[in-house]
Structure formats: structure tokens, C-alpha cells
Amino acid sequence: MITILFGPPGGGKGTQAAHITERFGLPHVSTGEMLRDEAARGSELGNEVEPIMAEGRLVPDDLIVRVIEARLSQPDAARGALLDGFPRTVPQAEALDAMLRRRHRQVDLVLCLDVPEDVLIQRLLGRAREEGRPDDNLETIRTRLDVYHRDTAPVLDHYRKAGARIETVDGHAGVDEVTRRIYTAMDRLTGSAA
Ligand code: AMP
Secondary structure (H helix, E strand, C coil): CEEEEECCCCCCHHHHHHHHHHHHCCCEEEHHHHHHHHHHHCCHHHHHHHHHHHHCCCCCHHHHHHHHHHHHCCHHHCCCEEEECCCCCHHHHHHHHHHHHHCCCCCCEEEEEECCHHHHHHHHHHHHHHHCCCCCCHHHHHHHHHHHHHHHHHHHHHHHHCCCCEEEEECCCCHHHHHHHHHHHHHHHHHHHC
């Protein structure tokens, strides 16, 4: 099962992904985490993406598509994956669709976390204090939200037009309640696929 966990920065994707992967046994494929690991290791890729991430901009599509293609070729992704933070542009979505088509697969579910903007900013500023992520400061947060509205939100329309299954979950509820709603949506899908 290929599931896209979709939503704005600060929408709770990372938190929810941890619950979902545990329950459904799907690998959590977070492009943001993969890039942060590369940057921490100081690899060539990491050095290339670090300044882009620090500004809250998106790294080039072709680069991230290569990263995802390599990741989805790993044996643990044979049954599926939970994609977190990818695709983030329509060209990335088109590249993913083509990649999956070649493997006779498709995007099975888009789980969309819906959270009001003022809540996002408060959450991201809170995370900045707690985790010290370099891209969690007010200026970068504004850039990331602008990028989300301009480049990433159209990905949802792309999947809507393609007739993909989309489940929108109100991500403003408490963490456990959001998790429960996600489980219900995913159980409906696995139930209907059986
Ligand atoms: P995230 O942890 O998903 O918020 O990602 C952190 C940062 O990594 C983003 O602000 C981008 O700079 C970069 N990034 C992660 N995923 C992607 C992607 N699919 N396309 C482009 N840039 C990405």
C-alpha cells in the first residue's frame, strides 16, 4: 500500500507517521528526515541541500526524485510505504506516478491533514524551542508555508483529478484523536481492498 501523508509543515505528519508505520508495518519514508541525515553526515548530497533547507526552500525535483526512487527500491518497501513530505510539487507527483506505474503500482491513498494556519505557526515555533531544528524560525516558517501554498497544495488537486482516494482528517484535534481518525480511514481502505 502506497500512502501519501499530506499536509502543511507543522501539520503533525511526523508524529502521525510514527503511529501509522507501527500499526500497519509500512516503512516511514520521510524525505525531510533523509535529507537531514545526509546533512548531518556531511555527505555531498547533504552539503548541497543544507543551505536550501535552512532557508525553507525546496530542493530540486530531480534530486529528490532520485532519492525516493532509491529508497522505494529497498526490500522493505516491497509491500508499500508511507510517504511523508513527498511529493511536494506536481512534477514530483508525476515522477512518482510514473515510477509506480513501471512497478505496476499506484498511489493507494492520500491522507490529508488539515490544520489552520495560526495553529501551524504556533506548533512550528514550539518545535523550534524544543528541538532546535534550524529551519524552525519565524522567517523560514513563513517561507515554508508560502512554498506549501504555492507549490505543494496543487499536488492534492493533481491526485483529485487523477481519481485517487483522498481522505481528509481534521489535524487540529488532539494527537490521539487524529491517530484514531487516520486508522479508521486506513482500515476502510484495507477493508475495501480485501
Ligand atoms: P520536512 O521535514 O518534510 O519539513 O522537510 C524539511 C526540508 O527538506 C524542506 O523544507 C525542504 O527544504 C526539504 N525537502 C523535504 N522533502 C522535500 C521534497 N519532497 N522536495 C523538495 N524539498 C524537500
